[in-house]
Amino acid sequence: MASIHLAICDLTCSYGSNIALDGVTFQIRRGDFVGLIGPNGSGKSTLLRTISRVLRPQLGEILLDGQDLSLFKQVDLARRMAVVSQENPVDFDFTVEEIVMMGRYPHLSRFEREKPGDLEKVRQALEMTGTLSLARRPVTELSGGERQRVMIARALAQDPEVLLLDEPTSHLDIGHQIEILDMVKRLNKDRGLTVIAALHDLNLAALYFDRLILVKDGKVFALGTPVEVITKDNIRAAYGSEVLITRHILSGRPQVVLLSGEGLGSGPGSAAGPAPPAGWRVSRVRVHVIGGGGMGAPLLEGLVNMGFQVTTGVLNIGDSDWEMARTLGIDVVEAPPFSYIGEKEHLQNLEAVKGSDVIVLANIPFGNGNLKNLEAAIQAADSGKLVIVINDRGAGRRDYTGGRGTRKLEQLLEKPVIVARDDREALEILVQRAPELLAAGHRSPAAGH
Structure with missing residues (x-):
């Protein structure tokens, strides 16, 4: 030495x-x-x-x-x-x-x-x-x-x-x-x-x-x-x-x-949302994001910044949303690069959905490889989970399945889901619903004090 x-x-x-x-x-x-x-x-x-x-x-x-x-x-x-x-x-x-x-x-x-x-x-x-x-x-x-x-x-x-x-x-x-x-x-x-x-x-x-x-x-x-x-x-x-x-x-x-600071998230494409209600522990609210193709990255960053517990999937390894999730330390249900979502990954995704309070479907494009992500959102809505669907431009412009993705999205929208125009509105909805979600799960905001 x-x-x-x-x-x-x-x-x-x-x-x-x-x-x-x-x-x-x-x-x-x-x-x-x-x-x-x-x-x-x-x-x-x-x-x-x-x-x-x-x-x-x-x-x-x-x-x-x-x-x-x-x-x-x-x-x-x-x-x-x-x-x-x-x-x-x-x-x-x-x-x-x-x-x-x-x-x-x-x-x-x-x-x-x-x-x-x-x-x-x-x-x-x-x-x-x-x-x-x-x-x-x-x-x-x-x-x-x-x-x-x-x-x-x-x-x-x-x-x-x-x-x-x-x-x-x-x-x-x-x-x-x-x-x-x-x-x-x-x-x-x-x-x-x-x-x-x-x-x-x-x-x-x-x-x-x-x-x-x-x-x-x-x-x-x-x-x-x-x-x-x-x-x-x-x-x-x-x-x-x-x-x-x-x-x-x-x-x-x-x-x-x-992660935080004055003006953070105020630029174009940012998903920074409002401050959570005083006293409510959003860190006790579990949010599962269904993303892909880079459409979920700003949302993931905004959720982590605000203190929510976040999971995401199914994402292909190497996808920009996958990269963001790894950077943020988020648990990811992942599939091999450029592959279809298999039954194994689909079941893992459903388990993540089951363990969450809220499911957010990002404004993702639909291909034959990720239709099971839409199916996961449908099953979440059927099970009574709060599902927020970000849908700012309709399904047709982002459907690359010959109409199958559009039909599944329409099926989802017929269920009791909440539609948000963009990521920011989705975050605002989450903040508004945080007290209700905590109360429903018997997780008092005063717990631990």
């Missing part, structure tokens, strides 16, 4: 009477690649500034290879630790090479000129960051991504053991964000560089960093692997946001999907 490179011990730091860091303690191993995350004002930047000795802590200590950082001369610390700040204003027309050469100053005596070895270190730093071709250009002419790479090159020219980065991807578009993090990750791997970086983008942090430290109110709230730190409970507690945690399709790393 790698040795402890950096130890933060009970660190407390204040701005006047405002405590910015409160008893922060953690350890960084040599060669670690660590991301600092947390809401604005949580203390991420203050922590980096304190580690780099820009700020002096009121209490606690920072140890670099077991030595108290406060005992280091500034020039000695600069030879071992480099910092790339959040803002790097350069108002003069220094060339890129001149900017990067500034990283060699800790290795030069007061009036000493650069030696061939220093020039070689600068060349290596430019090469590692992909900025060698920019060496003669004024830094003021560079794009944001190019300038950030130059600042990292300057830090690398210091030949440090530890690299601190404060929001290295801020103000960059997604392409440049990926470029910067790919580069830093490569440097960590190839040079064994210990890296600590503060990021505001949770998905990028989870995707790139091996360990994460979640900071809240100046304290370490969670520390561990991305899987251990990026959880629904941690994000809710630290950020006050309701999220879903999914897995990146290639890396398997956790990714954050925002």
Whole structure:
């Protein structure tokens, strides 16, 4: 196991009477690649500034290879630790090479000129960051991504053991964000560089960093692997946001999907509905969605966002509704890709229908492969279940069965079902009927209190 490179011990730091860091303690191993995350004002930047000795802590200590950082001369610390700040204003027309050469100053005596070895270190730093071709250009002419790479090159020219980065991807578009993090990750791997970086983008942090430290109110709230730190409970507690945690399709790393917030679901195609009645626990209402062809996805998202228990089926594996259900963590009755619904899947779907309070038939197209989904809705209505049918354009325009789908839909509509024009109206109906559904199932809204 790698040795402890950096130890933060009970660190407390204040701005006047405002405590910015409160008893922060953690350890960084040599060669670690660590991301600092947390809401604005949580203390991420203050922590980096304190580690780099820009700020002096009121209490606690920072140890670099077991030595108290406060005992280091500034020039000695600069030879071992480099910092790339959040803002790097350069108002003069220094060339890129001149900017990067500034990283060699800790290795030069007061009036000493650069030696061939220093020039070689600068060349290596430019090469590692992909900025060698920019060496003669004024830094003021560079794009944001190019300038950030130059600042990292300057830090690398210091030949440090530890690299601190404060929001290295801020103000960059997604392409440049990926470029910067790919580069830093490569440097960590190839040079064994210990890296600590503060990021505001949770998905990028989870995707790139091996360990994460979640900071809240100046304290370490969670520390561990991305899987251990990026959880629904941690994000809710630290950020006050309701999220879903999914897995990146290639890396398997956790990714954050925002569920709630002002204006969420107000755009075109959204199924966001009204708030449930005060006191009623919609989480006790079980809704089974019969979807397919992407017509159920907004409805599934809206239902989960509002707190209903949701199941769905039958959906073919790979269908966009199936993808959404998997993303949202919904139980799915599934069939093989591009196949007809078989008797086995049909019976599983009927079991899901039986276990639900409400069945919602999305505005799906009908083909010979999914007619059993219509039959499931008919059986639900026959059994006395509340069935909501979303039907905004009639069956004829979405029937690809030569009329069989239309006849089955007409059969369903003759039963005591509720017809909604769109997903939003279906959600409004569900909210209106929630008290009745809970009472019918003897599930009092006060249960559990």
